[in-house]
Amino acid sequence: MEKFPLRKGTNIPANQPTTYQTVYNKKFTNKSPRVTYVNSDDDMIDINTSGMGDNRGSRLTDDDEVTGGVAFSGSHEHGDIPGIGQYDDFHTIDWQRDIARDRMRHRYIIKKKQDSIWNLIEGAHDAWSGWLCVLLVGLCTGVIAGVIDIGASWMTDLKFGICPQAFWLNQEQCCWSMNETSFDVGNCSQWLTWAEVLGQSKFGAGSYIISYLFYIIWALLFAALSASLVRMFAPYACGSGIPEIKTILSGFIIRGYLGKWTLIIKSVGLILSVSSGLSLGKEGPMVHIACAIGNILSYLFPKYGRNEAKKREILSAAAAAGVSVAFGAPIGGVLFSLEEVSYYFPLKTLWRSFFCALIAAFILRSINPFGNEHSVLFFVEYNKPWMFFELIPFITLGIIGGVIATIFIKANLYWCRYRKFSKLGQYPVTEVLVVTVITAIIAYPNPYTRMNTSQLIYLLFSQCGISNSDNLCDYNRNYTDVNSAIDIAAAGDGVYKAIWLLILALILKLIMTVFTFGIKVPCGLFIPSLCLGAIVGRIFGIAVEQLAYNYPKTFLFTGECSTGDDCITPGLYAMVGAAAVLGGVTRMTVSLVVIMFELTGGVRYIVPLMAAAMASKWVGDALGRQGIYDAHIALNGYPFLDSKDEFAHTSLAADVMQPKRNESLSVITQDSMTMDDVEQLLKETEHNGYPVVVSMESQYLVGFVLRRDLNLAIANAKRLVDGICGQSLVVFTSGNPPQTLGPPPLNLKKILDMAPITITDQTPMETVVDMFRKLGLRQTLVTHNGRLLGVITKKDVLRHVKQMDNEDPSSVLFN
Numbered sequence: 162m163e164k165f166p167l168r169k170g171t172n173i174p175a176n177q178p179t180t181y182q183t184v185y186n187k188k189f190t191n192k193s194p195r196v197t198y199v200n201s202d203d204d205m206i207d208i209n210t211s212g213m214g215d216n217r218g219s220r221l222t223d224d225d226e227v228t229g230g231v232a233f234s235g236s237h238e239h240g241d242i243p244g245i246g247q248y249d250d251f252h253t254i255d256w257q258r259d260i261a262r263d264r265m266r267h268r269y270i271i272k273k274k275q276d277s278i279w280n281l282i283e284g285a286h287d288a289w290s291g292w293l294c295v296l297l298v299g300l301c302t303g304v305i306a307g308v309i310d311i312g313a314s315w316m317t318d319l320k321f322g323i324c325p326q327a328f329w330l331n332q333e334q335c336c337w338s339m340n341e342t343s344f345d346v347g348n349c350s351q352w353l354t355w356a357e358v359l360g361q362s363k364f365g366a367g368s369y370i371i372s373y374l375f376y377i378i379w380a381l382l383f384a385a386l387s388a389s390l391v392r393m394f395a396p397y398a399c400g401s402g403i404p405e406i407k408t409i410l411s412g413f414i415i416r417g418y419l420g421k422w423t424l425i426i427k428s429v430g431l432i433l434s435v436s437s438g439l440s441l442g443k444e445g446p447m448v449h450i451a452c453a454i455g456n457i458l459s460y461l462f463p464k465y466g467r468n469e470a471k472k473r474e475i476l477s478a479a480a481a482a483g484v485s486v487a488f489g490a491p492i493g494g495v496l497f498s499l500e501e502v503s504y505y506f507p508l509k510t511l512w513r514s515f516f517c518a519l520i521a522a523f524i525l526r527s528i529n530p531f532g533n534e535h536s537v538l539f540f541v542e543y544n545k546p547w548m549f550f551e552l553i554p555f556i557t558l559g560i561i562g563g564v565i566a567t568i569f570i571k572a573n574l575y576w577c578r579y580r581k582f583s584k585l586g587q588y589p590v591t592e593v594l595v596v597t598v599i600t601a602i603i604a605y606p607n608p609y610t611r612m613n614t615s616q617l618i619y620l621l622f623s624q625c626g627i628s629n630s631d632n633l634c635d636y637n638r639n640y641t642d643v644n645s646a647i648d649i650a651a652a653g654d655g656v657y658k659a660i661w662l663l664i665l666a667l668i669l670k671l672i673m674t675v676f677t678f679g680i681k682v683p684c685g686l687f688i689p690s691l692c693l694g695a696i697v698g699r700i701f702g703i704a705v706e707q708l709a710y711n712y713p714k715t716f717l718f719t720g721e722c723s724t725g726d727d728c729i730t731p732g733l734y735a736m737v738g739a740a741a742v743l744g745g746v747t748r749m750t751v752s753l754v755v756i757m758f759e760l761t762g763g764v765r766y767i768v769p770l771m772a773a774a775m776a777s778k779w780v781g782d783a784l785g786r787q788g789i790y791d792a793h794i795a796l797n798g799y800p801f802l803d804s805k806d807e808f809a810h811t812s813l814a815a816d817v818m819q820p821k822r823n824e825s826l827s828v829i830t831q832d833s834m835t836m837d838d839v840e841q842l843l844k845e846t847e848h849n850g851y852p853v854v855v856s857m858e859s860q861y862l863v864g865f866v867l868r869r870d871l872n873l874a875i876a877n878a879k880r881l882v883d884g885i886c887g888q889s890l891v892v893f894t895s896g897n898p899p900q901t902l903g904p905p906p907l908n909l910k911k912i913l914d915m916a917p918i919t920i921t922d923q924t925p926m927e928t929v930v931d932m933f934r935k936l937g938l939r940q941t942l943v944t945h946n947g948r949l950l951g952v953i954t955k956k957d958v959l960r961h962v963k964q965m966d967n968e969d970p971s972s973v974l975f976n
Contacts, residue, residue: 303524562741698738
């Protein structure tokens with residue numbers, strides 16, 4: 162998120178979606194109040210309000226509730242100290258504290274409802290602001306997805322030619338608009354290839370070379386533009402974004418990852434990188450784009466914008482909308498958010514995700530970017546029921562899918578690790594250009610790799626009929642009657658030629674996707690995975706079909722296939738294969754099956770899809786522990802505690818806590834340290850928080866105070882409270898401290914967490930890991946007989962898990 166600091170004395174427009182915090186010095190009321198302006202990036206700017214006629218802040222009255230340093234007065238949050246309750250970059254959030262703050266705020270609003278009509282309206286607004294926020298997220302996501310789809314389809318066709326009458330139309334629309342009855346790639350007179358534009362004939366060696374060159378030049382131009390935009394304006398816009406979204410939803414702060422620049426560059430870069438013909442998809446990045454929209458819009462509602470735990474509810478709903486628009490699969494989107502990306506998913510979030518995905522899909526359907534009556538990507542209309550014996554080939558496809566996925570994950574991880582630790586990582590744009598050139602040179606000669614990946618998947622999914630002119634449908638059939646059933650027939654030469662080209666396409670796509678996933682342009686993984694699986698499935702389907710034709714009397718094929726009708730549908734095998742590879746790569750099960758049948762409209766084939774997805778997951782889990790997203794989380798060192806993993810070791814809390822038994826622990830006493838002592842402690846140590854104890858001798862626990870809050874509170878006191886100096890005592894007790902002759906004491910009880918989560922030193926680590934996962938803790942304090950022994954932070958837990966799994970514990974990225 163970009164910083165736009167305000168100068169002191171700036172007038173703030175009344176309609177700004179921001180929170181004002183008025184800080185009063187309770188002793189010296191003759192000072193003018195200071196309003197702290199908090200912009201959406203959590204930058205604190207102090208503005209002296211003398212002469213502003215300010216009526217936005219109000220003095221805290223006795224019945225105002227104060228919790229964790231946050232006082233709630235009306236619907237605005239007024240902290241005595243600006244910035245309390247916020248987090249620094251690369252820190253993990255405290256779910257318990259944030260949820261407690263929201264409950265306090267909610268209770269306060271309920272209590273005030275009876276006071277006046279205005280408070281009643283405020284209460285109503287608070288109740289429906291969540292629904293309003295997800296409505297806006299759904300609207301914006303649908304519109305942006307429509308723009309991306311239209312832009313990508315036009316620019317993809319630009320590599321092949323142009324429509325001179327209306328250059329803004331893609332090939333399909335160009336041919337439709339000229340009243341030609343059928344859209345056939347070869348016969349459209351309105352669409353000119355680049356060779357024809359330059360005056361060559363449509364066919365021949367010269368025109369082939371010109372088209373080849375234009376294809377490479379356009380691909381290079383799009384890829385270079387995409388990589389340069391990402392590098393210059395938003396480095397976070399590269400890649401798929403799903404590993405980072407998973408980490409953010411688990412409670413980690415990555416500032417700027419969901420900011421406005423990332424949103425703009427990711428959207429534009431995605432159109433460019435998809436159009437460049439690289440082996441990537443736009444589905445993963447759509448989730449990132451939707452979450453960025455969710456993050457930006459949450460700042461319109463302080464309830465979500467100012468509370469990181471509540472904001473995660475909006476982001477979960479946004480992730481569902483992202484998948485909904487990427488595939489036209491709203492229910493699949495909700496299940497994807499639940500199964501794959503979300504960490505904390507209460508029932509309320511499920512309903513909101515459902516609503517958000519519905520709105521986004523509805524908007525996309527209204528825009529109609531695919532120009533057909535279906536909002537799904539690859540609509541198929543098979544009318545054959547599948548037969549029982551086909552479960553065997555379907556499960557076999559699942560196994561093959563799991564194997565291909567494992568090969569892909571291991572190869573891609575090896576390459577990404579090499580990129581990260583070698584000089585290659587210093588030349589991101591060059592790498593993109595090299596990958597693009599190689600992809601374009603190899604892809605053009607093969608018609609199946611030359612075409613858009615989505616078109617190829619649609620072709621592989623579709624059923625052979627009279628209108629299909631592709632080699633894949635070159636069977637020895639006579640279509641005498643349009644309405645009669647299609648007979649099963651021997652494959653012609655065209656089918657065998659197509660199979661060889663498809664095998665080449667499979668090898669090329671697999672290798673190129675390994676090198677493409679992870680380069681510095683926006684790139685997703687769903688479409689390439691579906692494509693790999695669809696190629697394998699179609700070849701497999703043709704093989705089964707030819708077996709049924711050649712051996713109709715075998716016990717497997719008797720009954721259905723002995724009548725001469727076409728009983729095997731190769732397109733269905735392509736669909737099942739696609740699900741198998743995608744399931745193996747991402748390890749999704751439930752959401753994958755729902756996405757697949759929403760994507761194709763093939764509700765009848767749920768059981769084959771389930772069988773393949775399950776087989777693929779089992780094979781993938783047997784051959785390698787992690788799906789691609791979890792593997793990339795581990796590679797980048799994000800602090801993610803996966804709730805699906807088991808902790809199988811027998812260590813105790815005492816083995817993991819810091820400091821170890823013979824080292825000293827950094828603590829603050831409740832009423833015997835001066836401000837100099839506390840500042841000295843902050844200088845000498847790097848900890849994010851300090852336990853507060855009764856005294857150094859007794860070490861009995863009083864509470865826990867965060868480093869950020871201490872720094873803010875001390876800086877605030879120095880600025881506003883007269884008489885505070887280095888010799889002032891810092892006290893965390895509620896009673897009046899003993900009167901001394903020295904300077905006035907500084908009471909910081911309001912920033913003290915009086916109820917930190919504590920465990921004993923004999924608590925098994927299994928329980929501790931579960932507490933960190935299920936309660937979303939930042940740290941827990943370890944005691945023995947009530948005395949403080951040490952602290953366990955989330956980083957300590959992650960390091961311990963890595964050590965126990967014989968991995969490098971220093972790879973965890975964390976402050």
